[in-house]
Amino acid sequence: SQQGEEDPQALSIQEGENATMNCSYKTSINNLQWYRQNSGRGLVHLILIRSNEREKHSGRLRVTLDTSKKSSSLLITASRAADTASYFCATVYGGGADGLTFGKGTHLIIQP
Amino acid sequence: NAGVTQTPKFQVLKTGQSMTLQCAQDMNHEYMSWYRQDPGMGLRLIHYSVGAGITDQGEVPNGYNVSRSTTEDFPLRLLSAAPSQTSVYFCASKGPNQPQHFGDGTRLSIL
Numbered sequence: 328s329q330q331g332e333e334d335p336q337a338l339s340i341q342e343g344e345n346a347t348m349n350c351s352y353k354t355s356i357n358n359l360q361w362y363r364q365n366s367g368r369g370l371v372h373l374i375l376i377r378s379n380e381r382e383k384h385s386g387r388l389r390v391t392l393d394t395s396k397k398s399s400s401l402l403i404t405a406s407r408a409a410d411t412a413s414y415f416c417a418t419v420y421g422g423g424a425d426g427l428t429f430g431k432g433t434h435l436i437i438q439p
Numbered sequence: 440n441a442g443v444t445q446t447p448k449f450q451v452l453k454t455g456q457s458m459t460l461q462c463a464q465d466m467n468h469e470y471m472s473w474y475r476q477d478p479g480m481g482l483r484l485i486h487y488s489v490g491a492g493i494t495d496q497g498e499v500p501n502g503y504n505v506s507r508s509t510t511e512d513f514p515l516r517l518l519s520a521a522p523s524q525t526s527v528y529f530c531a532s533k534g535p536n537q538p539q540h541f542g543d544g545t546r547l548s549i550l
Contacts, residue, residue, distance in 0.1 A: 360538065369443070369529055369541030370482070420484050425470050425533055426497050429481030 339436040348433040350416030445542035460515040462530030471513040475526040
């Protein structure tokens with residue numbers, strides 16, 4: 328079964344606005360990762376946040392983690408057309424060494 | 440540096456046919472894995488390998504076989520394709536304390 332669930336499933340905003348995506352998960356974690364998938368391509372790693380961290384930044388990305396609520400959020404500031412993609416949260420699959428379990432993703436569309 | 444290379448990019452099979460999806464990485468990563476992505480679903484782990492000669496099952500292994508004879512290659516075999524195996528397949532590799540690197544996928548249709 329899938330560990331993470333992203334919300335919303337789809338999000339359409341104007342270029343320049345901020346985009347926020349949320350992820351909820353079920354079991355305890357060591358870390359949570361966010362990936363981006365452009366149409367027809369593989370997933371690209373964006374950022375990893377460890378269970379003892381509450382917030383992490385990377386360029387225009389800000390990730391928060393609330394382990395008490397088993398939730399994380401990804402904020403993309405000053406969105407660009409190139410940010411149009413699907414975004415997935417992932418946690419380590421318990422029975423698969425470094426294998427990951429993914430949510431269903433948020434499809435983000437940036438309107439020019 | 441090519442990263443993770445998957446071949447073929449597209450394939451159509453008939454039910455019952457067999458096929459091997461190829462995956463190669465040039466980053467000397469010990470860990471490699473296969474996922475499938477179905478519409479409206481996240482990626483699900485099929486099989487993984489922590490090094491040459493070592494493989495193990497993931498979340499959805501039924502109908503698939505793998506082997507790992509070299510560090511670079513991790514092929515995925517469908518012995519008797521079924522329509523339920525229509526999906527996009529992704530191979531990934533990672534090094535210690537690194538994120539996963541994904542290939543661009545193989546789009547497989549089973550008629």
